[in-house]
Amino acid sequence: MNCGGESNADTNRTGKAAATVKLPDVIVTAARRAKSTLDLPYSTSSFSREQIQDFKLSRTTPEILREVPGVMVQKTGHAQGSPYIRGFTGYRTLLLIDGIRLNNSVFRDGPNQYWGTVDPYMIDSFELVRGPSSVLYGSDAIGGTMNALTASPFDLPEEKLYGGRLHYRYSTAESSHTLRTEGKSVIDGNFGIQAGVTYKDFGDLKTGGGRVKNSGYTELDFDLKAEYRFNQDTRFILAHQSVDQDDGWRVHKTIYGERFHGTTVGDEKRHVSDQNRTLSYAKFEEENMGGFVDALNVTLSHQYQKDRQYRVKRDWSSDYQGVDVNTVGASVQALTESVSGEWIYGVEYYRDFVESFRRNYYSSGAFKSRSIQGPVADDAAYDNLGAYVQDTIGLHDQVDLILGGRYTYIRADADKYEEPKTGARSSMTDNWNDLSGSARLLYRVLPEQGVSLFAGVSQGFRAPSLSDLTRFDAARSKEFETPVTNLDPEKFMAYEVGAKLEADRAMLSAAYFYTDINDMIVRTPTGRMVDGNSEVTKKNAGKGYVHGVELAGAYEFIDCWTLWGNLTWIDGEVDGYPTSEAKSKREPISRLMPMTATTGLRWDVTDRCWIETLVTMAAKADQLCAIDKNDTQRIPPGGTPGYGVFTLRGGYRITDQFKLSAALENICDANYRIHGSGLNEPGRNLVVAAEYSF
Secondary structure: OOOOOOOOHHHHOHHHHOOOOOOOOEEOOOOOOOEEHHHOOOEEEEEEHHHHHHHOOOOOOHHHHOOOOOEEEEOOOOOOOEEEEOOEOHHHOEEEEOOEEOOOOOOOOOOOOHHHHOOHHHEEEEEEEEOOOHHHHOOOOOOEEEEEEEOOOOOOOOOOOEEEEEEEEEEOOOOEEEEEEEEEEEEOOOEEEEEEEEEEEEOOEEEOOEEEOOOOEEEEEEEEEEEEEEEOOEEEEEEEEEEEEEEEEOHHHEOOOOOOOOOOOOOEOEEEEEEEEEEEEEEEEEOOOOOOOOEEEEEEEEEEEEEEEEEEOOOOOEEEEEEEEEEEEEEEEEEEEEOOEEEEEEEEEEEEEEEEEEEEEOOOOOEEEEOOOOOOOEEEEEEEEEEEEEEEEEEEOOEEEEEEEEEEEEEEEEEEEEOOOOOOEEEEEEEEEEEEEEEEEEEEEEHHHOEEEEEEEEEEEEOOOHHHHHOOEEOOOOEEEOOOOOOOOEEEEEEEEEEEEEOOOEEEEEEEEEEEEEEEEEEEEEEEEEOOEEEEEEEEEEEEEEEEEEEEEEEEEEOOEEEEEEEEEEEEEEEEOOOOOOOOEEEEOOOOOOOEEEEEEEEEEEOOEEEEEEEEEEOOEOOOOHHHHHOOOOOOOOOEOOEEEEEEEEEEEOOOOEEEEEEEEOOOOOOOOOOOOOOOOEOOEEEEEEEEEO
16 A cells, blocks of 8 residues: 555554554553553553644643543643543542652542643653553552653664754644754763753633633743663663643633533632642663563652642632642562463552642731641651552463452551641541452454453552542532541442454454442532532542443545544443432432544545544533532533534645644534533634654
8 A cells, every 4th residue: 555655555554544543552551561452451542742743733641632432531721631531530540650650649539630740742652541450550540540651862763863853833722832842862872861841832712602811821841861771671761850830720710711501600810720740760670681580670759749829719818828749759560471470560659748838818918827738738748558469371372361469558647737627736647458459351362363352350449648638628619628537448340341453454442341439438518618618528438330331443444544433431320418418319420421422534645644534522411410510610500512523634744854733623613611621622723733853
C-alpha cells in the first residue's frame, strides 16, 4: 500500500490511521514491565507524543483521554480537568509520572485539578490501564491508572549527537498561545542530557454561548533530564520537572458564571487558584543481570505541591488559604524469571509532610483571623508503605495465568485540625492495613492472527486520606465539609472479560466490567449550616456497583481509508444520604457518564498528509443522585443535555523537519457541556500547531 507516497506500506496501515484506538505494540504500566498489549489481560490505551500533539492537538493531560472508551473528562474550570474512568475520579484514579505517584494524601473526593499539573508537552507517551490496579500500585488505583512517561535523551537518530524542536499551538476559541522549546544531546556515547520549557497563555474561553469572563490562565513549565549509560543494560537517571500555573478561576462559583439550561450562577466576586508542583528523582535500572535477579529498578524521589486559593465572598469579605505537601518516596522493584513463572516484586514507600493554612479578612481588607487549619489539617504526616508480588505463569503456549498480591500499611498523623462542633484545636493518629489480590487469565486464541481473550478478578482498596479525615473547606456547590476521624478503607472487587484483535487491516477491543463497591466513604449531611452552606461529613456508608461496556475498533476498508470508532455504556448505583436525615438511599453514582460514542473517517492522502473527520455524541445525563441535583451551578435541572459535535482535522509534513497540524473543532458551534463541568466546552474553534525539529 503506497497511499500516494514512497514510504514503507506499514507506516500508513490501520494502526496509524486509527491512532485514537490503536492497540499499542508494547505497554509497561499494566504489568510493571514492557509487554505486548495482546499478551496483557487488561484494558489499556496508549498515546505517543505525535498522537497527543499532532493528531489530537491536546491542550492538557486530562484532555488526552477525550476519545478513550470508558472515560469522561470533567472540567470544573478551564485550568482544571479530572477524568472519570469507569465511573471514578479524583482520589479513586491514580496518576504516575515515570512510575512515581502523583497522588498524595490531600487529594479530595470528586473532580480535582491535579492532573492538570502534568505538562503533556514534556511527556513522550501516556499509558492508561482501566480498572483496579491496587496489587501493583496500591491505594487510589480503582477506576484506572495512567502513567506519564518522559523521553530519554538518547531518543535521537543514530547518526545525530544533538537535536531538539520548537512547537507552537494556537486556538481561536481559547485565545491561546502555547510555545514549547526543547533540546537534547549525547556526549561521548554514554551520557545524555535534555531540557525543555513550555509557556502557555490562555485567554477567556469562547463557548457556544459566548465569551466566559475570567476563564483564562497562564502556565510556565520546565523539565530537565540527564542519563548515564554504563552499558546497554545499565543506566542511571536524574530528572527534575516543575509546573507553575497562575490565576485558574473557578468561574461557576462567581458572578461571572455561565448559565446553561437553568443552572445557577455563584455569588462570589472572585475565586482563583494557583498551583505549583515540582518533581525530582534519581533512578537506577539494570537488565539481564544473569543471577537470581534478572532486572532491578531503584528510585528515590521528592515531590512538592503548592496550592493557593483566594476568594472574595458576596459581602466583600475574603479568605486566603493554601496547602504545601512535600512527598519523599523510595522504591525497589525486581524481576526474576524461573521455572515457576516470571516474578515481579518490590517495595515502595511514600511520606507526605503537610502544612495548611487559612486567613480571613473583613470586607475592608483588614485582617480578621487565622484558622487552626487550612483545607486539611496543619502539621500533618501520611505514610504509605507497600510490598507486592506478581507471577505470570505459562500454563500453555497460548494460555497465561497472572496471580498477584500486595500488603499495604498506611498511617495518618494530624497535629492541628479544627473540631467542627466546638471549634477547638484537635489532633488524631490512625493506621490501616490491607491485603489485596488479583487473578488474570489470557488466552491467545489465534496468536498468529492477533486474537486474544482475557478475564480477571481484582481487589482494589483506597485508604482514608488526610482529605477524608480532616478536610475543612467548601466541597461541591452549597456544601461545606468538616473533619471526621473514624473511617476505614474502601473495598472494591472488579470483574472483567474482554477480547482483542489486531489484524492487518482491522483492530478491535471489547470489554465488559463489573466493580462491586463496599465501605465507600461518602459525604453525609449533618443538618448544620456553615457559612451559608450545608455541612457534610463522611462515613463508610457506600455500598453499590458500577458496570459497563467499552468497545473500540478500526477498519481500513480501502487502502489509505480507515473508519474507526468507540462506544461506552456505564451504569452504577451506590448508597448515599440524599437528605439531612441519617437514612441512606441507593442512588446513581455521582456524575454518571452518559452513553457516549465517537466515530471518525481518516484519509491518508500521502505518506506526509492526512485528513480526518469525526463526530462525538453523548446522550442526556439524567441519572442524578441528590448531590448532583444540589450542584445547581454545574448540573442543569433534570440533567445535562446530550450533544453531537463535529470536528475536521488534518496534518501535513512539509519537510522532514517541519510539519503543520490543524483542526476545526465543533464546526456547528454547539453550546454543550461535559456532565458535571463548571463551564461549557469551546464553541467553533480553529486550532493550529506547527513544529520544527532539528
